[in-house]
Amino acid sequence: MFTTRPEILGTFGVVASTHWLASATGMAILEKGGNAFDAGVATGFALQVVEPHLNGPGGEVPIILYDRKVGAMEVICGQGVSPAAATMDYYRSLGFDLVPGTGLLAATVPGAFDAWMLMLRDHGTMTLEEVLTPAIAMAENGYPVVPNITKTVDTVRELFATEWTTSAALYLKDGKAPQPGSIFRNVKMAEMYKRVLAEAKAAGGDRVKQIEAARATWYKGFVAEAIEKFCASTAAIDDSGRRNNGILTAEDMASWQANKEKPTTIDYGRYTVGVIPPWSQGPVLAQQLALLKGYDLDKTDPTGPDFLHLFIETMKLAMADREAFYADSAQVEVPMETLLSEAYNTERRKLIGDTASKEPLPGSVPSLTRWMDTEAHKRLGRAPEYAKFSIGEPTVRRDGNTAGDTCHFDIIDRWGNMVSATPSGGWLQSSPTIPELGFCLTNRMQMFWLNEQSAAALAPKRRPRTTLTANMALRDGEPYMAFGTPGGDQQPQWSALLFLHHAHHGMNLQESIDCPALHVDHLVNSFWPRAAKWNHVQVEGRIPAATVEELRRRGHDVTVGGDWSEGRLTAAAQTDGLVKAAANPRGMQGYAVGR
Numbered sequence: 001m002f003t004t005r006p007e008i009l010g011t012f013g014v015v016a017s018t019h020w021l022a023s024a025t026g027m028a029i030l031e032k033g034g035n036a037f038d039a040g041v042a043t044g045f046a047l048q049v050v051e052p053h054l055n056g057p058g059g060e061v062p063i064i065l066y067d068r069k070v071g072a073m074e075v076i077c078g079q080g081v082s083p084a085a086a087t088m089d090y091y092r093s094l095g096f097d098l099v100p101g102t103g104l105l106a107a108t109v110p111g112a113f114d115a116w117m118l119m120l121r122d123h124g125t126m127t128l129e130e131v132l133t134p135a136i137a138m139a140e141n142g143y144p145v146v147p148n149i150t151k152t153v154d155t156v157r158e159l160f161a162t163e164w165t166t167s168a169a170l171y172l173k174d175g176k177a178p179q180p181g182s183i184f185r186n187v188k189m190a191e192m193y194k195r196v197l198a199e200a201k202a203a204g205g206d207r208v209k210q211i212e213a214a215r216a217t218w219y220k221g222f223v224a225e226a227i228e229k230f231c232a233s234t235a236a237i238d239d240s241g242r243r244n245n246g247i248l249t250a251e252d253m254a255s256w257q258a259n260k261e262k263p264t265t266i267d268y269g270r271y272t273v274g275v276i277p278p279w280s281q282g283p284v285l286a287q288q289l290a291l292l293k294g295y296d297l298d299k300t301d302p303t304g305p306d307f308l309h310l311f312i313e314t315m316k317l318a319m320a321d322r323e324a325f326y327a328d329s330a331q332v333e334v335p336m337e338t339l340l341s342e343a344y345n346t347e348r349r350k351l352i353g354d355t356a357s358k359e360p361l362p363g364s365v366p367s368l369t370r371w372m373d374t375e376a377h378k379r380l381g382r383a384p385e386y387a388k389f390s391i392g393e394p395t396v397r398r399d400g401n402t403a404g405d406t407c408h409f410d411i412i413d414r415w416g417n418m419v420s421a422t423p424s425g426g427w428l429q430s431s432p433t434i435p436e437l438g439f440c441l442t443n444r445m446q447m448f449w450l451n452e453q454s455a456a457a458l459a460p461k462r463r464p465r466t467t468l469t470a471n472m473a474l475r476d477g478e479p480y481m482a483f484g485t486p487g488g489d490q491q492p493q494w495s496a497l498l499f500l501h502h503a504h505h506g507m508n509l510q511e512s513i514d515c516p517a518l519h520v521d522h523l524v525n526s527f528w529p530r531a532a533k534w535n536h537v538q539v540e541g542r543i544p545a546a547t548v549e550e551l552r553r554r555g556h557d558v559t560v561g562g563d564w565s566e567g568r569l570t571a572a573a574q575t576d577g578l579v580k581a582a583a584n585p586r587g588m589q590g591y592a593v594g595r
Contacts, residue, residue, distance in 0.1 A: 004585040005592075007510040014581035014594030015039060016570035017409035018054075018486060021143060022046040023583075025134045026411055027593045029126070036413040037065065037123035038131055041116045044423050045135035045193075047407040048112075048439075049186065050143050052428045053152035054486065055407050057189065058227075058441040059425025060111040062276040064263055064470045066418040066479040067123050073274040073472050073479075075261045078115025079444070080108040081328075081461045084255075085247040088450050088458050095240060099446045099458065101528025103238025104231050104246030104431050106443035108464065112423055113218050114258040119419075121211045122260075128200050128210050132193060139438075140190035142183035146589055149184070153177035156429045163237045164432040167440065171428060188438030195222065215257075223437065224253035230434045231441075239528055246431075248441065255461075263472070266290055266340055271503060272474040275492075278326040278334045281526070282469035284492035285499075287318035290345045291352075297504040303516050303543055305550035311500070312520055312537055312556065313352045315493055317361060319523040324362035324370040327455035328463040334455070335365045356555035358535050360522070371453035376524045376532035406468065406486035410572040412579045418572070420470040420482035422491070446528045467526045471495050475575075483509075483571035485584070489526055490519040494567040509571045509582035516542035517566035533557075540566050 008014055013036070015026035026043035030036075040063070048057050061078040091099060100106050120131060153160070154177050160168035161175065170186065171177065178184045196217050203213035217223065231246025238244055263274035266286040273289060276282035291314040300307035325334055338344050344363065351361055362372055406424035425442030433440045447465055448458035456465040467488045473481040481502075485494045494517060501512035517540055521533035537556050539548060541563040551558050564586045572581040572592075581592035 001507065001511045003510045003514050005510055005582070007508045008581040008592045008594045010579050010594040011414070011577060012579070012595045013411070013413045014572050014579045014592060015043065015409065015411045016572050016581040016583045016590070016592035017043055017047065018407045018568050018570065018590040019047060019050050020589070020591040021050045021138065022409065023591045023593045026409065028134065029131065030413055032130070034126045034130070035124065035415060036411045036417040036419045037067070037119050038126040039411050039413070040409065040419040040421060041120045041124060042131040042134055043409050043411065044112065044116050044421060045132055046138065047409070047423050049135050049138045049189070051407050052186070053149050054427055055423045056426030056428065057113060057437070057439040058110045059423060059427070060108070060442060060444060060466070060468065061115050061421055061423040062280055062282070062466070062468045062470050063115055063119060063419065063421040064274055064276060064472045064482070065119065065123065065420070066472060068416050073263050073265070073474070075263045075276055076115050076119055076258055077261055077279070078111040078258050079279060079463045079466055079468070080111035080442070081256055081463050082108055082445055082448070082458065083247045083249065083252045084460045086445065086458060086460050088452070091450055091458065094244065097450060098528060098530055099448050099450065100239035101446040102430060102443055103236045103244060104234065104248070104441065105238060105244050106445040107231070107246055107248045107431060107441035108444045109248065109252055109256045110426065110442060111258060112425070114215055117211050117215050118258045118260070121208055127207050128214055129197055132197055136190050136193050136197070139186045139193070142185040145178045145180055145182050145184050147180040148587070150177045150180050152429055166435045167428065167433040169435065170433050170438070186438050188436065190438070192223070192437045219253045219256070224250040226434055226437050227253065227441065234432060236432050246441070264336060268293065269503065270475050271480070272477070273499070274472045276469045277329055278336055278465070279328045279463045280466045280469045281322050281326060281489070281492055282471070283326065283336060283339070284318045284322050285469070285471060285496050287321060287339055288314045288492070288496050290340050291317060291349060293345070294349050297500065300504070302501055302505045303547055305547045305554070308518065308547060309551060309554055309556070310352070311497070313357060315496070315520045316357055316522045317348055317351060319520070320360045320362040320372070323360070323524050324372045325365070325455055326465045328465070331459065331462055332455050333368065335368055338365050339363070354554065356535055358555070360534065370455050371451055373449070373524050373530065376530055377534055379529045379531040380533065406488070408470070408484045408486050408568065408570055410482040410484065410570050410581070412482065412572045412574050416479060416574060418472060418479055418482045418574070420472055420484050422468045422470045422484055422486065424468050424486070447526050467491055469495070473499070480575065481571060481573040483569065485567050485569040487567060489523055490567070493519050494569055498569050498571060509573060509580055513567070513569045513571065513582050513584050516540045518543065519566060540564065
């Protein structure tokens with residue numbers, strides 16, 4: 001199969017990410033003797049700087065890793081919780097029936113920083129200074145602007161100029177967005193991180209002491225204080241069309257820490273696939289694989305109607321269960337064992353026929369009743385006029401078409417350690433910039449429902465059911481592959497396509513990424529205004545016309561998009577002494593490097 005780029009092969013290490021500067025940063029850390037986890041932290045901080053429209057220091061991250069010394073997959077939860085004051089009654093008293101998609105009322109505790117620190121402390125070898133210095137240098141000295149930064153700032157330019165003036169001060173010069181190829185600096189962010197580093201180093205020479213001091217500085221020191229002050233003193237316009245103060249406090253920050261969990265796993269042929277637990281949508285991939293166990297996919301055509309019909313219909317079923325059951329599993333019962341069981345999926349397969357299903361079909365779990373918004377399609381195109389500034393999920397247009405969002409990276413080092421992570425949130429268009437910190441807060445709380453019957457109902461100190469996930473696979477019991485993608489509700493969809501192409505269609509990593517792709521919109525969108533497009537599928541223009549015609553004959557509502565419009569996947573693998581990596585050519589931004 002023709003590929004846009006070679007699959008990268010080496011023996012020393014590989015880094016694949018959604019931005020070439022982040023990939024180069026991670027590789028530089030490997031070259032200096034760091035391991036995959038050191039490189040992952042440095043890559044994560046670099047992405048905050050060079051992709052500010054897709055993530056930031058005020059955001060979150062799920063991480064899945066394989067540490068050879070531990071000998072098992074582990075998850076680090078960098079998803080912060082809702083504030084203690086975040087009750088349904090409070091949001092309803094402000095007139096909300098949905099949590100807003102923008103502004104300060106959508107902010108959870110920023111979780112990314114503590115997740116990076118936890119991974120660095122427990123799995124890394126380098127100091128905080130070594131892994132943070134590259135990001136500080138890029139923020140202070142500048143980096144070249146990619147076109148999507150310009151497009152994003154242009155989208156919200158009027159909002160910044162008239163309402164979120166602290167963001168205008170950073171991102172608008174003479175009323176204009178930073179131009180592609182120009183050098184952009186975020187000096188305040190650099191100063192913030194330099195102060196964090198200085199306070200960490202003041203704790204003494206011990207690596208772990210410095211990391212713990214940095215965590216305290218962030219969540220109990222000047223960063224938390226600045227966040228509370230800004231939320232309390234700033235009334236920011238949001239999707240209500242009104243100006244509301246934030247409710248996130250320093251106490252909310254101080255009372256939360258990142259934690260480690262076991263991944264959700266499924267055995268699939270030679271593979272054991274690990275995903276982020278159901279406080280994310282990660283298990284959608286596992287549920288789809290559980291359904292696909294009943295089919296022989298090895299001889300299917302990856303762009304033919306039989307394979308794609310089956311992919312679409314199994315994805316619809318998994319997504320319906322996501323909406324019905326997934327939630328913060330620390331507070332809400334999520335019947336994951338049942339959802340992945342053979343008996344459950346044998347029954348679910350009976351719903352898959354020769355034609356497209358037109359309605360959402362969540363499963364049934366004894367003694368457990370969950371609410372699902374089956375009327376979400378009625379919100380399509382009905383966003384009120386005051387929402388003209390809201391773009392909900394980054395780079396997702398209001399027609400529902402996804403051009404890519406968030407960030408992702410996969411890294412394998414010479415010792416066989418692997419890490420996969422999807423940093424997101426705190427993107428420049430989510431809420432106003434906090435001037436003394438140089439970043440804004442996440443808007444991840446928009447994924448809660450203001451309905452007590454929902455598994456993902458809003459409650460204080462609860463994790464929203466995020467779209468963010470990252471993936472890993474063992475093969476024959478050995479650590480093999482790390483992979484994932486940005487893309488909101490499309491993340492498990494594009495990840496599943498990559499995995500299936502690799503596992504069944506004999507494609508290497510780059511071929512799997514380059515293969516023509518699609519996404520299913522038969523779901524309740526995770527982002528404000530939480531709309532749905534039942535039975536809708538969008539395919540790339542490279543999907544054969546005969547396949548499109550046959551899918552339509554089977555009842556699918558198919559839209560043909562651009563030839564290279566679906567996904568921002570990256571992947572890394574290891575086998576027989578080789579390390580491999582690949583990155584998505586779409587958008588001309590992601591790159592894999594290695595030697």
